[in-house]
Amino acid sequence: MKNIFKLLFTASILLFAYGCTTDGEHLASFDHSGQVEYGAVLRTIDDMPSNSLINTSFDDSAFIITVEEQDIEDGGLLQEMRISVVYDDYSPDNGITEASGLVQSVPASEFYTDTEFGFPRYDINVSWGSMKDALGFVADEYSPGDIVRIELELELTDGRVFGPESASSIISSGFFSSPFAYNSLLACSPMSGEYSITMWDGYGDGWQSDGIEICLDGDCSYFTIPAGNYNEGSIFVPEGTGEMTVSWPGDEWPNEVVVLIVAPNGQQFVFRGAEQMALYTNGLFPDDAIFELSSVMTPGLLPVAVCAN
Structure with a gap:
């Protein structure tokens, strides 16, 4: 052998x-x-x-x-x-x-x-x-x-x-x-409180993936757009949580994906799936003030971190 x-x-x-x-x-x-x-x-x-x-x-x-x-x-x-x-x-x-x-x-x-x-x-x-x-x-x-x-x-x-x-x-x-x-x-150990997740799709047929994965000490929740061009959700992080990870698996059409995550202190994290994005008639993107804050994300962990005091 x-x-x-x-x-x-x-x-x-x-x-x-x-x-x-x-x-x-x-x-x-x-x-x-x-x-x-x-x-x-x-x-x-x-x-x-x-x-x-x-x-x-x-x-x-x-x-x-x-x-x-x-x-x-x-x-x-x-x-x-x-x-x-x-x-x-x-x-x-x-x-x-x-x-x-x-x-x-x-x-x-x-x-x-x-x-x-x-x-x-x-x-x-x-x-x-x-x-x-x-x-x-x-x-x-x-x-x-x-x-x-x-x-x-x-x-x-x-x-x-x-x-x-x-x-x-x-x-x-x-x-x-x-x-x-x-x-x-x-x-770091995350700030406790509610995190909001807002999602947009540039074509209007939903995301072709499980979407954003957020894990709290290994217990994971998923946020996606099953259909249409928009969805939103939230997750509550209890005080004393040791570890929070946010990840994205990628998408068949990454140039249609935009997500905004807002921490309990108001800090915003905006990501888009590609450098050059595509917006179609039935699609929807955030307004320019939010979109201009976005950075390109790649499959894997996303740099979302707000530390507990």
Whole structure:
């Protein structure tokens, strides 16, 4: 079985080579003599945590994932893995924060090999406290709704280094998912009270999805337009709720989708499904004052965060 797995890995790397330039930086490339140069990947085990949530109210809130190192020597080329964090500021109203830093260097000796195929694995656990230390944050440099990006670098025994720039669509999804980078959304314990959700559809036939998902400590509710061009709803967040997430699964016609979420303190969050929107005769969009506040949303967690006092 391990030999079959190794053949699949080799075939994946060769396929990657044909889809890339031959600058020597990728996982596999051909030199002028026709020889193949093999690199390595850090494969994501189980589900990839797309836009994982970090609760800034707790220093022990953490990004957690398991990765498996694979190279042509079944892990024999592994020297070390470096874990870094990069801060992406999505709240410029309080100033732009630019920061990045190394969280941890993990030598090959700290990987474990009692795995299904004997390849070395490591369980990554990066807490919010360690992220702040790496970024040099000491006060209010961050805001809920911003993104922290976990980036991995893999150094081999021959000195070659592979990271996010080494990945392509061939190795960033599916069984050999190896993006070398993961996003985490900063959140907090939410403000209690009623949140209103107002929805518009630009065509007038409703949304072609389950709509907006709002989860309170894992208990989820859904808000959509089953038919027509407009709908509204609300959800009450009890005092003491630890975690609130708002997400959108996407839509068959995202350029017709607009949503407004208003927090108990009146703060507005407006999203549209595409850069270029389409409004038809039977459709409806919010007035210009609201629409101009909208930002483009992509499937996944939405940056909706109003912290409890």
